[in-house]
Amino acid sequence: MAKQKFYVVWKGVIPGVYDSWDECKQMIENFEGALYKSFPTQELAEKAYQSSPWGYIGKEKTTVPVQGNFIKDSLAVDAACSGNPGPMEYRGVYVANGQELFLKGPYQKGTNNIGEFLAIVHGLAFLKQQKIEIPIYSDSVNAIIWIKNKKCKTKLEPCEENKLLFELIERAEKWLRENTYKNKILKWETDQWGEIPADFGRK
Numbered sequence: 055m056a057k058q059k060f061y062v063v064w065k066g067v068i069p070g071v072y073d074s075w076d077e078c079k080q081m082i083e084n085f086e087g088a089l090y091k092s093f094p095t096q097e098l099a100e101k102a103y104q105s106s107p108w109g110y111i112g113k114e115k116t117t118v119p120v121q122g123n124f125i126k127d128s129l130a131v132d133a134a135c136s137g138n139p140g141p142m143e144y145r146g147v148y149v150a151n152g153q154e155l156f157l158k159g160p161y162q163k164g165t166n167n168i169g170e171f172l173a174i175v176h177g178l179a180f181l182k183q184q185k186i187e188i189p190i191y192s193d194s195v196n197a198i199i200w201i202k203n204k205k206c207k208t209k210l211e212p213c214e215e216n217k218l219l220f221e222l223i224e225r226a227e228k229w230l231r232e233n234t235y236k237n238k239i240l241k242w243e244t245d246q247w248g249e250i251p252a253d254f255g256r257k
Contacts, residue, residue: 066081143158
């Protein structure tokens with residue numbers, strides 16, 4: 055006989071704790087962006103429901119600095135680029151526990167600055183969809199300025215290989231023009247706190 059599981063629905067038709075998969079499924083099926091997870095006991099499920107879902111949901115973990123006056127309940131974003139230009143990717147990590155929340159790329163013939171810009175916009179859109187107002191950390195001064203100006207001021211020349219990338223830039227700029235957000239965008243102080251938790255570790 056299978057052991058009973060308990061299901062936490064952080065985001066669904068009716069968020070809560072459910073004691074059967076059938077009930078949970080009704081809350082999440084066809085619900086865009088549903089957040090849920092099973093637990094072996096009701097106690098663990100209740101505790102999880104009162105916490106951030108990102109403490110329990112994610113693809114992989116990264117090392118998080120243990121000291122520093124940074125805000126742990128936050129999203130860190132970073133980009134990596136092999137060459138300049140070259141294959142570029144970016145990701146977002148929940149600072150409190152290092153859970154990877156999104157990873158995009160690689161995109162051909164990109165730059166690190168473009169990746170940092172897209173990572174922040176992706177983070178803003180991601181958090182807005184979840185209706186969460188935690189801050190976003192970036193270690194890129196350029197990208198933070200570009201976000202404030204709602205313009206990716208790259209000097210990279212468009213070509214056939216990076217056509218998709220420039221389409222993403224256009225979509226990101228459009229999102230910034232058409233959306234508002236309450237999330238603060240903060241500079242990650244690498245010299246004080248070490249590498250940003252979203253760092254790809256390829257330096």
